[in-house]
Amino acid sequence: MVLANINRAVGPPWNVWSDQNDSLSQRDVGMLQVYCESNQEVFDTVLHSFWVSEQLMLPTMLVLDAFYLSHTCEIVEVMEPDEARAYLPPYEPKHFLSPDHPTAFGNLTAPDSYYELRYQIDRDLRRGIELMRQADQRFEEVFGRSYGIIEEYRTEDADLLVVTSGTITGTARVVIDECRDAGKRVGLVKMRLFRPFPADDVCRILRPAKKVAVIDRNIGFSIGGIFAQEIRAALFSAGIHLPVFGFIAGIGGRDVTPDTIHEIVDQTEHMDAPDQEVYWIGVKHEQLHHTR
Amino acid sequence: MSNCIIPDRELMSSGHLGCQGCGAGHAMRFALKGLGPKSILVMPACCWSVIDGPFPHSSLGVPLFHTAFETAGSTASGIKAGLVMRGDTETEVVAWAGDGGTFDIGLQALSGAAERNEDIIYVCYDNEAYMNTGIQRSGATPAGAWTTTTPTAHPKEHPKKKMLDILVAHSIPYATTTSIAYPEDMVAKFKKVRKIRGTRFVHIFAPCPTGWKTAPEYTIELARLATESHLFPLLEVYDGERWEIAKPQRVRSVADYVKLQGRFRHLKDEDIEKMQKEVDENWERLLAKESLNSIKKH
Numbered sequence: 001m002v003l004a005n006i007n008r009a010v011g012p013p014w015n016v017w018s019d020q021n022d023s024l025s026q027r028d029v030g031m032l033q034v035y036c037e038s039n040q041e042v043f044d045t046v047l048h049s050f051w052v053s054e055q056l057m058l059p060t061m062l063v064l065d066a067f068y069l070s071h072t073c074e075i076v077e078v079m080e081p082d083e084a085r086a087y088l089p090p091y092e093p094k095h096f097l098s099p100d101h102p103t104a105f106g107n108l109t110a111p112d113s114y115y116e117l118r119y120q121i122d123r124d125l126r127r128g129i130e131l132m133r134q135a136d137q138r139f140e141e142v143f144g145r146s147y148g149i150i151e152e153y154r155t156e157d158a159d160l161l162v163v164t165s166g167t168i169t170g171t172a173r174v175v176i177d178e179c180r181d182a183g184k185r186v187g188l189v190k191m192r193l194f195r196p197f198p199a200d201d202v203c204r205i206l207r208p209a210k211k212v213a214v215i216d217r218n219i220g221f222s223i224g225g226i227f228a229q230e231i232r233a234a235l236f237s238a239g240i241h242l243p244v245f246g247f248i249a250g251i252g253g254r255d256v257t258p259d260t261i262h263e264i265v266d267q268t269e270h271m272d273a274p275d276q277e278v279y280w281i282g283v284k285h286e287q288l289h290h291t292r
Numbered sequence: 293m294s295n296c297i298i299p300d301r302e303l304m305s306s307g308h309l310g311c312q313g314c315g316a317g318h319a320m321r322f323a324l325k326g327l328g329p330k331s332i333l334v335m336p337a338c339c340w341s342v343i344d345g346p347f348p349h350s351s352l353g354v355p356l357f358h359t360a361f362e363t364a365g366s367t368a369s370g371i372k373a374g375l376v377m378r379g380d381t382e383t384e385v386v387a388w389a390g391d392g393g394t395f396d397i398g399l400q401a402l403s404g405a406a407e408r409n410e411d412i413i414y415v416c417y418d419n420e421a422y423m424n425t426g427i428q429r430s431g432a433t434p435a436g437a438w439t440t441t442t443p444t445a446h447p448k449e450h451p452k453k454k455m456l457d458i459l460v461a462h463s464i465p466y467a468t469t470t471s472i473a474y475p476e477d478m479v480a481k482f483k484k485v486r487k488i489r490g491t492r493f494v495h496i497f498a499p500c501p502t503g504w505k506t507a508p509e510y511t512i513e514l515a516r517l518a519t520e521s522h523l524f525p526l527l528e529v530y531d532g533e534r535w536e537i538a539k540p541q542r543v544r545s546v547a548d549y550v551k552l553q554g555r556f557r558h559l560k561d562e563d564i565e566k567m568q569k570e571v572d573e574n575w576e577r578l579l580a581k582e583s584l585n586s587i588k589k590h
Contacts, residue, residue, distance in 0.1 A: 097332050097355045097357060097371060097375075098355060098383075099329050099330050099331065099332065099354060099355060099383055101355075102329075102350070102352065102353055102354050102355045102356070103350070103355050103356075104344060104345075104347075104350035104352070104355070104356040104357075104358070105355075105356065105357045105358060106357065106358035106359070107341070107344060107345070107346065107347050107350065107356070107358050108341060108342055108344075108345075108346045108347065108358075109346060109347040110346050110347070113346075113347050113348070
């Protein structure tokens with residue numbers, strides 16, 4: 001099963017624009033999660049996701065930003081049905097509802113069995129890292145397009161790595177190019193696969209840098225951006241001591257412009273280490289109401 | 293509906309987790325005798341989510357899909373569509389929900405399925421409260437009844453929701469009531485619904501000794517009294533317009549029904565008289581509906 005989730009802000013208050021709190025609040029339900037940057041990537045990821053989900057027997061949530069992708073038009077290259085079938089053969093489920101072999105699905109499961117079933121979900125979901133990598137590689141062999149489970153953009157010799165997900169990545173590429181033109185050693189890391197969390201890949205890619213700036217279009221209230229949290233945990237577990245700056249931007253559809261990302265790069269460059277767990281970029285302080 | 297032969301084949305085994313004297317157990321046993329093995333059950337949260345038995349066991353000889361409380365109508369629609377895509381047009385998909393999952397929480401999904409005239413059977417086994425979670429009132433709880441959320445100092449004020457009327461208002465091909473006191477009627481109606489296409493609604497009266505504070509041995513007697521007192525008439529409605537109402541051979545008083553039950557123990561004689569008056573009025577209305585059949589187009 002593949003579920004396409006269009007990232008929309010959650011209430012309160014009511015807002016129909018984009019942020020990731022809806023999907024990230026579901027990060028621990030046992031689904032894979034893939035965050036997409038463009039409509040072509042969304043289309044291609046549908047095929048990747050079915051290929052992986054059908055093997056793991058776990059559902060995939062592919063995630064795309066509201067409005068930036070869901071309400072805009074982009075040209076998408078669509079393959080012939082035969083080509084798609086060659087990549088994704090017809091699915092033969094192992095388990096299905098049939099009067100020929102009566103089975104109860106999803107029934108009450110007591111502590112003596114529930115624990116093991118949840119263990120199996122954890123074990124199987126972890127296999128999704130390699131399967132998603134293979135799905136992408138197979139796709140490249142057939143269709144010539146590849147995204148990786150994490151994409152590195154101009155990360156060679158970078159002192160500062162900016163980490164993004166979703167459509168903010170497209171804007172960040174432009175900023176990285178401008179920074180490189182100005183002689184700054186800045187690179188970009190796009191998180192595509194979020195569940196299962198590719199901790200080894202994250203550590204391998206970030207280890208050579210001196211600083212990391214994570215841009216989260218989401219907020220784990222009182223603890224900071226959710227991508228930043230998980231990246232910090234992965235680095236810490238691997239014994240890698242890197243300053244990770246957590247930036248919140250774009251929540252509820254607030255525009256994230258090249259200037260926003262330049263501000264993030266500049267702030268990170270001018271500090272040795274973060275002095276706060278999280279930096280909210282562009283808060284209009286004059287609009288804030290004071291709590292009693 | 294008489295002279296029905298009840299099939300010997302059992303599709304429900306012993307070892308299930310129903311309480312002593314559980315009416316819902318009888319409902320399932322006879323429903324499956326009528327439906328036969330070519331059936332798939334869709335079960336939202338309800339007593340039967342538990343009664344069937346914990347993983348890896350099931351007390352039923354038909355496949356069963358547990359789903360969320362509010363989704364019986366939509367899940368059943370989806371499973372039916374899946375079967376048809378796989379080329380199976382014979383297997384019946386049967387949503388099997390309690391009164392909470394039908395009258396209250398699942399009403400939207402059920403209404404959607406009925407409005408689309410999905411080719412499914414929707415069964416509500418009605419024990420008149422959320423019994424599985426500890427006897428909380430539902431939209432099916434009758435006025436005057438005690439539940440844990442309508443204690444005797446504040447018994448339920450509002451009358452039982454007229455669920456069948458709501459389904460009839462969708463103009464579905466067939467809507468019916470039946471009762472565990474009349475197994476022949478249940479089996480015959482479940483055999484009959486298999487031959488009808490489109491959305492079919494079956495409302496089964498299924499007393500609950502645990503929640504009604506009654507002795508387990510009175511379960512079937514109570515169900516019979518409910519019908520004989522005109523409180524739960526057995527009827528069939530075709531295409532949302534043609535009503536056929538079974539007239540009990542012997543008519544009993546509402547008091548006979550009420551006095552066997554602990555949940556009504558606090559009621560005074562005048563309360564019971566008021567119930568009787570309401571039941572009589574509802575019965576008259578029903579007969580009036582039936583009398584309109586002759587002027588309908590056919």
